[in-house]
Amino acid sequence: MKAHSIVLNFFLVTTAGCLGIGYILGGYWWILPVLLAMVIFLAPTKNRSAFWLASSLLVAYVALAIIGVILNLSVYLMVSGCTFALACWDLIHFGQSLDDNAPHGFVMSFERYHLKSLVTAAFTGLLLAFIGLSINLHFSFGALVFFVLVAMGCLAYGVQFIVKNR
């Protein structure tokens, strides 16, 4: 079994666990058949054309996490679930792009590099989200909109700057 498959299986279990535990702790048992349905839908992602299926499941998962936050379930579990779901979605796509490739040196180095970048991105995202949860700041709606717009503008400018300076 390739390294990315092992990581994918681990993340799949963690993803389902985060959402399931979060909802069950809140007393919403109906999440179990929903999770089961998602696993059933996930099975055909072994096929090559499964990108859109995996993406739809990710969108559904994020929607459930948002509903969970609205229902005052554990935000830590919801955000962790989203992070691991993102990692699963990435690894499904990655696995498909690597499919049938002979595991020669450059391919293995690509796999290692990909996993390293993914783990870095996932844990940095989680860390920032948890830091955000522990800092309790209150803004008015207008200020929030302003900060979001500024953040989006900075991101767009940053992207352009990086792309131009390469």
Add this chain to the structure above:
Amino acid sequence: MNNKTLVLVFLIGGSILSALILRNGELLLVAMPFLVYLIVGIVQAPGDISLTANRIIDKAGVSAEEPFETRIVVRNQGSRLINLAFDDMLFPTMTILEGKANDRLSLPAGESAELNYVSKAGRGVYSWKTIHAYASDPFGLFEIERHIPAAGEIIVRPIPIHIHPPPLKPRSTLHAAGPIAARLAGSGTDFWGIREYRAGDSLRRLNWRLTARHPRKLFTNEYEREEIADFGIILDARRITSDDALEEALFEHAVSAAASLSENFLKKGNRVALLIFGESITTLFPGYGKKQLNSILRNLARARLGANVPLGHLEYFPVQLFPSQSQIVMISAVEARDLETYARLGAFGYDVLLISPDPVDYTARMLPMTEINALAVRAARVERVILLKRLLKMGIEVIDWQVTKSLDAILQDSARRILHRRNM
């Protein structure tokens, strides 16, 4: 922006929008992992690709369906490419037998990677100019696409049909030593006649029996001179029916026959010209040897079926293409409106031999045997027999070739029959 990036932007946008609408700051944190993932992708996106590629095909030419190996060495002359994918263009008639025509890997600066695959292909000339390369960040979010020059070409020749040299005897020969009996006295192996001895004649060739009967006179045996001849091959590349599968299958047989006959004639030292007659017309003036054979095979590899233009256009071709009295081997399924042209070719002094792949027999094998089909096949067969008989009456030698049978046996048998008829 590819589909993966679109999904991410949708999720980030959706989370932020729901946070704003519901005025819930915690929802913003759901977007955080996606945002960081996107930023990591942007930071690691490649600036540009600086790759060189070299394509090595193990053979310059192969026969159809014969495997050949393609090796493409890609060298990274720029900075490290974390996520590099390259794929080679495969033509629709190509099949990969071993290996893959694409790969995805991480290529450090100054290193080379190799793409290796064994494939087979149908008849044709296949040429590549580039290889397709994509470089992106490790997550495949921001992709750069480039065509890296990697030229290469392979000629896939028609499938050869094994035939022995057909015993054809053209009326006219070229005055150079060859394998064809020239109907002239000279130095050969077949007995031709006897004449009175002339000074300089070899004593080995004296006919002692006749000399003994005529005292004070000497007689010399004469042998039939063996020379090379001019052969012209005309390949009919016109679509006669609307049944594409039938036309293509028969055309492949016709091309193989043309290739094998050309090879046979040229190996015996003869001069061969080629004309591929269809919507586009290819001509190859008479020539000898391996160079001519290569040119013929290259043109036959490129030959494609085209629209049905009248065969009468053949009359406008320059005389140099098929010198007068040369042997023309026409490979055509033949149709009724061509008869006049065959008659004219005969009148111009050409020895015309028609090898006609039989479309009726081929179709009959494909059709389910119902009563109506059987009647239709019978009618078509009668029509074809009448057509071929009319050609025979015009002095055109006809070989009715049922492509499921060996051409060699039919050709040897028919050539012997033709010679016998001529000698009568």
